[in-house]
Amino acid sequence: MTQGTIFDIKKFAIHDGPGIRTTVFLKGCPLDCWWCHNPEGRRPEPEPMAAGLNGDAPGDAVPVGTHMSVDAVMAEIEKDRLFYDESGGGVTFSGGEPLAQPDFLAGLLTGCRGQGIHTALDTTGYATPEIVARIAPLVDLFLYDLKLIDDRQHQTFTGVSNARILANLCHLVKTGRTVVIRFPLIPQINDTSENLAQMGALLTDLGLQRIDLLPFHGIHRQKYHRLGQPDRLGNLEPPGEATIARVKNDLENGGFTVQVGG
Ligand code: SF4
DSSP states (O other): OOEEEEEEEEEEESSSSSSSEEEEEEOOOSOOOTTOSOGGGTSSSOEEEEOOSTTOOTTOEEEEOEEEEHHHHHHHHHTTHHHHHHHTOEEEEESSOGGGSHHHHHHHHHHHHHHTOEEEEEEOOOSOHHHHHHHGGGOSEEEEEOOOSSHHHHHHHHSSOSHHHHHHHHHHHHTTOOEEEEEEEOTTTTOSHHHHHHHHHHHHHHTOOEEEEEEOOOTTHHHHHHHTOOOTTTTOOOOOHHHHHHHHHHHHHTTOEEEEOO
16 A cells, blocks of 8 residues: 655645645755755654644654555545536645655555546646656646746756756646646745746746745744754845835736735
8 A cells, every 4th residue: 555754634724725725735855945944744654743733832842753554545535526516626745855755655646536526736836747747637736836937047946957847837837737836935035026027937937827926934933943954044034015016927927817815
């Protein structure tokens, strides 16, 4: 029985694709983004996280991450079937990076397909072409993260080259997959006119029209402390309304349909 590692199952999600959804968060990510909003999803194995939120006693540690079978996750997913059907929703696989657990992900997607449940994959696209080719036909909607187009900057702020990410995006578009771009807006890092212009040129070439703008909010920061991980953004403030409006206008002037939030 195929097993995988998840760190959350969020019910009644409304920002992870159309309708009412269940979002399953797969643990493990090959990237190391400075602004990671889910730092508990980066390491592949379960790990302790110091308590302090949600009423936990300070000082206690809570485990983050659990091994589950495809059948067990599907049983959770199927509980809310009625809501998916009535709202045009479904299931979103997020992370971490779901493509880092390809067998588990393929099992879950196949299970959803068999049940007629709509699927979205929230991904940064960092995987081998073979994995992407295997997974893509099982996915109804790709929510594809684009962060920085300049490869040197991408390596600095995420730890990996974006060559594979951009190649996989091109492949998905050229093979007719439905793709919505998600752009995490990190002030002073990727909100430059140069990055916006480069991203606009690439997406125009690909014929993609919709961009979801996800402003950095910083509310994840306590998690870094709880996990004993450094917060490399220091005192960086979330973008203000003026910055969000500027970036949105820039992209809209390039012909894109921009939605703030997912
Ligand atoms: S790709 Fe997502 S999960 Fe992975 S490090 Fe970056 S923000 Fe975190």
